[in-house]
Amino acid sequence: xxxxxxxxxxxxxxxxxxxxxxxxxxxxxxxxxxxxxxxxxxxxxxxxxxxxxxxxxxxxxxxxxxxxxxxxxxxxxxxxxxxxxxxxxxxxxxxxxxxxxxxxxxxxxxxxxxxxxxxxxxxxxxxxxxxxxxxxxxxxxxxxxxxxxxxxxxxxxxxxxxxxxxxxxxxxxxxxxxxxxxxxxxxxxxxxxxxxxxxxxxxxxxxxxxxxxxxxxxxxxxxxxxxxxxxxxxxxxxxxxxxxxxxxxxxxxxxxxxxxxxx
Amino acid sequence: xxxxxxxxxxxxxxxxxxxxxxxxxxxxxxxxxxxxxxxxxxxxxxxxxxxxxxxxxxxxxxxxxxxxxxxxxxxxxxxxxxxxxxxxxxxxxxxxxxxxxxxxxxxxxxxxxxxxxxxxxxxxxxxxxxxxxxxxxxxxxxxxxxxxxxxxxxxxxxxxxxxxxxxxxxxxxxxxxxxxxxxxxxxxxxxxxxxxxxxxxxxxxxxxxxxxxxxxxxxxxxxxxxxxxxxxxxxxxxxxxxxxxxxxxxxxxxxxxxxxxxxxxxxxxxxxxxxxxxxxxxxxxxxxxxxxxxxx
Amino acid sequence: xxxxxxxxxxxxxxxxxxxxxxxxxxxxxxxxxxxxxxxxxxxxxxxxxxxxxxxxxxxxxxxxxxxxxxxxxxxxxxxxxxxxxxxxxxxxxxxxxxxxxxxxxxxxxxxxxxxxxxxxxxxxxxx
Numbered sequence: 001x002x003x004x005x006x007x008x009x010x011x012x013x014x015x016x017x018x019x020x021x022x023x024x025x026x027x028x029x030x031x032x033x034x035x036x037x038x039x040x041x042x043x044x045x046x047x048x049x050x051x052x053x054x055x056x057x058x059x060x061x062x063x064x065x066x067x068x069x070x071x072x073x074x075x076x077x078x079x080x081x082x083x084x085x086x087x088x089x090x091x092x093x094x095x096x097x098x099x100x101x102x103x104x105x106x107x108x109x110x111x112x113x114x115x116x117x118x119x120x121x122x123x124x125x126x127x128x129x130x131x132x133x134x135x136x137x138x139x140x141x142x143x144x145x146x147x148x149x150x151x152x153x154x155x156x157x158x159x160x161x162x163x164x165x166x167x168x169x170x171x172x173x174x175x176x177x178x179x180x181x182x183x184x185x186x187x188x189x190x191x192x193x194x195x196x197x198x199x200x201x202x203x204x205x206x207x208x209x210x211x212x213x214x215x216x217x218x219x220x221x222x223x224x225x226x227x228x229x230x231x232x233x234x235x236x237x238x239x240x241x242x243x244x245x246x247x248x249x250x251x252x253x254x255x256x257x258x259x260x261x262x263x
Numbered sequence: 264x265x266x267x268x269x270x271x272x273x274x275x276x277x278x279x280x281x282x283x284x285x286x287x288x289x290x291x292x293x294x295x296x297x298x299x300x301x302x303x304x305x306x307x308x309x310x311x312x313x314x315x316x317x318x319x320x321x322x323x324x325x326x327x328x329x330x331x332x333x334x335x336x337x338x339x340x341x342x343x344x345x346x347x348x349x350x351x352x353x354x355x356x357x358x359x360x361x362x363x364x365x366x367x368x369x370x371x372x373x374x375x376x377x378x379x380x381x382x383x384x385x386x387x388x389x390x391x392x393x394x395x396x397x398x399x400x401x402x403x404x405x406x407x408x409x410x411x412x413x414x415x416x417x418x419x420x421x422x423x424x425x426x427x428x429x430x431x432x433x434x435x436x437x438x439x440x441x442x443x444x445x446x447x448x449x450x451x452x453x454x455x456x457x458x459x460x461x462x463x464x465x466x467x468x469x470x471x472x473x474x475x476x477x478x479x480x481x482x483x484x485x486x487x488x489x490x491x492x493x494x495x496x497x498x499x500x501x502x503x504x505x506x507x508x509x510x511x512x513x514x515x516x517x518x519x520x521x522x523x524x525x526x527x528x529x530x531x532x533x534x535x536x537x538x539x540x541x542x543x544x545x546x547x548x549x550x551x552x553x554x555x556x557x558x559x
Numbered sequence: 560x561x562x563x564x565x566x567x568x569x570x571x572x573x574x575x576x577x578x579x580x581x582x583x584x585x586x587x588x589x590x591x592x593x594x595x596x597x598x599x600x601x602x603x604x605x606x607x608x609x610x611x612x613x614x615x616x617x618x619x620x621x622x623x624x625x626x627x628x629x630x631x632x633x634x635x636x637x638x639x640x641x642x643x644x645x646x647x648x649x650x651x652x653x654x655x656x657x658x659x660x661x662x663x664x665x666x667x668x669x670x671x672x673x674x675x676x677x678x679x680x681x682x683x684x685x686x
Contacts, residue, residue: 103352108369480572
């Protein structure tokens with residue numbers, strides 16, 4: 001088992017390193033932008049003819065809200081989701097195009113174990129990536145002399161991962177079903193990414209306008225972000241339960257389909 | 264003798280293409296059995312079914328007593344069978360040392376001394392990445408990873424493809440050496456010379472069906488070409504005798520290929536007042552070409 | 560001591576190897592009490608199937624040319640006399656002369672081999 005994890009790790013370590021760099025860039029950029037954005041919002045808010053949004057006072061006075069909004073409700077979440085899907089890329093179907101699948105299948109390892117060891121590594125890497133983001137934010141915030149609730153940050157990270165497992169499972173199933181090597185990666189990213197990003201932007205806009213629509217049920221980004229103040233009662237338990245059920249179903253389909261493939 | 268590989272009317276169909284058409288194989292413990300056939304004859308499909316990599320359309324089989332069509336038993340098969348696939352590519356991001364360590368971890372009976380000996384004999388650099396190895400080196404590494412597993416059954420799909428003659432001889436020598444230590448070897452090939460050299464049993468497959476299943480010595484001792492010249496042209500049907508595989512008449516000259524029963528065929532030919540009768544040995548290559556062409 | 564058998568000739572490898580052992584005994588290359596190579600090492604040296612070596616040793620044992628002492632190996636028995644060796648040498652000389660004569664008559668190697676084989680096959684028939 002250790003060797004399977006080791007193999008999955010060697011296969012994804014370049015992606016993992018890229019993920020660390022991307023996360024660092026996003027976090028540092030948002031922290032660096034904080035003073036400038038707050039100054040701009042304050043100007044607009046003070047100007048009777050300027051833009052007025054209900055969230056502006058929060059953005060100006062609450063650094064914690066700022067972090068949640070820019071990182072967990074937007075850019076860090078997107079980058080994290082992208083890399084979580086990338087970490088899950090691989091597997092026996094991909095090995096078929098690489099010509100190594102018969103070597104792998106010749107080892108006394110069941111197809112399920114191949115699948116789950118790889119997904120376990122993808123999950124661990126995703127968790128490590130989100131932990132790294134916290135470290136960057138803690139250091140960056142100290143540099144710009146801002147304080148925030150570390151507990152809230154950990155809770156949002158936990159929610160992002162808890163809901164994000166769905167993306168890993170979904171992405172993985174797509175890789176199994178789509179043809180080609182890099183074509184399947186591109187297809188998966190488009191199929192998952194396009195509706196996710198569009199819905200996220202659209203639904204955020206609708207929420208600012210105070211409207212709701214049935215499309216909100218598909219706003220997965222919102223499920224990963226949760227409400228700003230996250231606690232036991234405000235956590236989106238129902239959404240999480242649904243997400244986990246769907247994740248389990250996707251994994252079951254992947255396993256059954258995977259067992260039937262002829263290599 | 265116990266059978267280590269047995270199949271019963273094994274079939275595999277891909278869409279409309281029938282790759283394997285009702286194969287009944289039996290490989291006995293302790294033998295070096297060659298699985299001979301052209302490219303696309305169904306060798307790889309059969310082997311992949313034995314190891315659970317593809318699923319039979321119908322029929323079944325057992326390897327070391329375990330059912331091939333059950334995923335849980337297939338795992339037991341792969342614990343006790345060292346398999347080297349036709350595609351000899353390996354994880355190209357690992358170094359030679361890494362992939363040896365990786366493979367070793369799955370096999371408790373790993374032969375470390377053989378591993379060390381072959382690393383030296385094949386001149387494989389431990390710290391080189393697989394992607395930087397030449398094709399021949401990669402093939403040798405893949406074979407090493409199969410040979411050192413210390414399993415009771417070795418299944419090799421085209422083991423010597425792409426190797427130079429020296430390396431082929433090295434590989435055959437290891438096969439022979441493992442066989443002498445009690446390993447059963449089942450290998451597919453279309454290289455007749457190497458099959459003749461090391462195999463003691465031949466299974467010949469053509470278009471998904473078995474066309475020959477015999478001990479090598481029997482093939483060599485009983486298959487004969489009989490060349491006869493008659494005073495008058497003879498009818499082909501006069502020569503349809505048990506054991507006659509093929510008849511070719513050219514005027515007064517007749518060529519027969521016999522798989523057994525040579526003595527009575529010769530007697531019969533003499534009775535037909537043949538002027539001269541020559542009995543010549545047949546090489547496996549000729550038998551192979553005849554079997555394959557006869558059906559073409 | 561032994562040459563690699565030719566696998567593509569129509570003659571089974573075990574027959575070729577048996578002939579080689581017999582020849583070695585008849586020419587005196589192997590004497591009574593000499594030990595033959597082990598099965599594995601001979602199979603490895605000649606790169607032939609170990610079962611073939613086993614078959615050769617077993618048949619030669621039955622023919623009284625060697626004995627297999629369990630755990631020790633195969634040893635040449637002393638029954639074969641020098642006379643036989645000499646007889647073989649004479650026979651070889653005869654064949655050599657005959658072949659040369661036939662070659663002088665214009666027959667090529669293939670033709671000579673066919674004549675020999677046809678004759679031997681005929682011999683088999685007459686028996």
